[in-house]
Structures are given as C-alpha cells and as structure tokens.
Amino acid sequence: MMRTIALVLLLLLDFTLKAQTPIFNLEDKDRIWEKGAYYKDHHNLLTPYVGTFIYTNDTISLKIVMRKKKEQHYMNYYEEDILIGEYEYKVRDRIIVSTLSSSSTDAINICGYSISGNTLLTNTNRPFCNECEANELRLRLRFSDKELELGGSMITRKTILNNQEAIKVFIRCEPQTVYYGDVLPPTQFRVPDGEYILIKQF
Numbered sequence: 139m140m141r142t143i144a145l146v147l148l149l150l151l152d153f154t155l156k157a158q159t160p161i162f163n164l165e166d167k168d169r170i171w172e173k174g175a176y177y178k179d180h181h182n183l184l185t186p187y188v189g190t191f192i193y194t195n196d197t198i199s200l201k202i203v204m205r206k207k208k209e210q211h212y213m214n215y216y217e218e219d220i221l222i223g224e225y226e227y228k229v230r231d232r233i234i235v236s237t238l239s240s241s242s243t244d245a246i247n248i249c250g251y252s253i254s255g256n257t258l259l260t261n262t263n264r265p266f267c268n269e270c271e272a273n274e275l276r277l278r279l280r281f282s283d284k285e286l287e288l289g290g291s292m293i294t295r296k297t298i299l300n301n302q303e304a305i306k307v308f309i310r311c312e313p314q315t316v317y318y319g320d321v322l323p324p325t326q327f328r329v330p331d332g333e334y335i336l337i338k339q340f
Contacts, residue, residue: 164219165258179219183275186296187221191305191336200334201226203241221279223253227329235328255279281309286324288313303338
C-alpha cells in the first residue's frame with residue numbers, strides 16, 4: 139500500500155513540474171530565452187526534413203537519414219525539439235564514410251549525432267538565399283565528421299526536383315584554426331563541401 143501511495147505522489151510531482159514548464163514555439167527560441175523552458179515544434183517546421191534523402195550522380199551518392207527528437211535537453215538549461223541524423227557518402231559504389239549504423243541510436247547529447255540542430259533561418263540570415271520565398275524558413279544544422287574530429291554546418295531548405303519532394307543542402311566544413319603538435323589536422327570533411335539536392339524516399 140505504501141508503495142502505491144509513493145508511486146502516486148511521484149507521478150503527481152512529475153505532472154506538477156511539467157505543468158509549470160513554460161512552453162514556447164521553436165521559432166521564438168532566439169527572441170525568448172528562459173531557463174527551464176521547452177521550445178516545442180508546435181508548427182511542425184522540422185517535420186518535412188524527417189526521413190531518408192538521397193543524392194546521386196554518375197560517380198557519387200550521398201544518403202542522409204534524419205528524425206525528430208522531442209524534448210532534447212540542452213546543457214540542463216532548457217529542452218527543445220531538434221533534428222538528428224546520420225549520413226553515408228559513396229564514390230563509385232565504394233563507401234568513403236558512413237555513420238548510418240548510428241541512425242537509430244539515442245546519444246547522450248546532440249554532439250553524439252553527425253547531424254543535429256534546429257536553427258531557423260529567414261532571408262535576412264546569412265547565408266542569404268536569393269531563390270527563397272519571402273517568408274520561407276531554412277534550417278542550419280550542425281554537420282560533423284566525428285572520426286576526423288571536424289565540425290561544420292549544413293544549411294537545408296525544402297525544394298522540389300522532377301515533381302518529387304527534396305531538400306537542398308549546402309555542406310561546409312569549419313575546421314579549427316588552433317592545433318597542437320607537428321602534424322596538421324584534417325581540414326576537409328570526407329563529404330566534399332558544396333551543394334546537393336537529395337530526393338526524399340518513400
């Protein structure tokens with residue numbers, strides 16, 4: 139009986155704490171900054187980027203798999219909905235880099251994923267987008283090559299290619315400028331910097 143009462147009290151406490159958590163729209167994160175808040179993707183702005191996307195040409199292919207993770211903790215400061223993902227890059231059917239085996243794994247924090255983030259960009263944010271609609275939102279995601287210990291960004295926007303849903307991504311490596319020792323560390327991802335249009339797979 140005492141265990142049942144303790145369990146009920148614990149559930150009530152959890153419910154009370156959650157009820158007191160301020161919830162804001164994800165798009166308001168840059169202008170409303172509150173400790174303990176939850177920045178929720180109320181308007182499903184991240185949802186179109188969820189799924190498997192593939193780019194191919196005569197010699198290379200790039201596959202990106204992304205999913206939405208809800209209530210992800212950010213340094214015990216607040217919670218947010220984010221996109222997380224992994225990728226595979228091939229040249230002439232030879233795998234150059236693949237992190238897809240981690241695509242279903244839950245990491246302790248966002249640094250455990252090769253792709254992560256939720257930063258919404260308008261046309262006034264760099265890099266500017268001349269082809270974007272006036273109210274169109276893009277995403278800036280963190281892109282990393284963990285084996286080479288390199289980080290960078292992936293600017294992502296929704297598009298249509300041959301009447302198919304797609305995303306246009308611009309991947310850019312941002313290597314560290316300070317290093318130690320005599321050996322120069324890598325300065326480029328194994329996925330080359332540049333723009334790719336990936337078709338959504340159904």
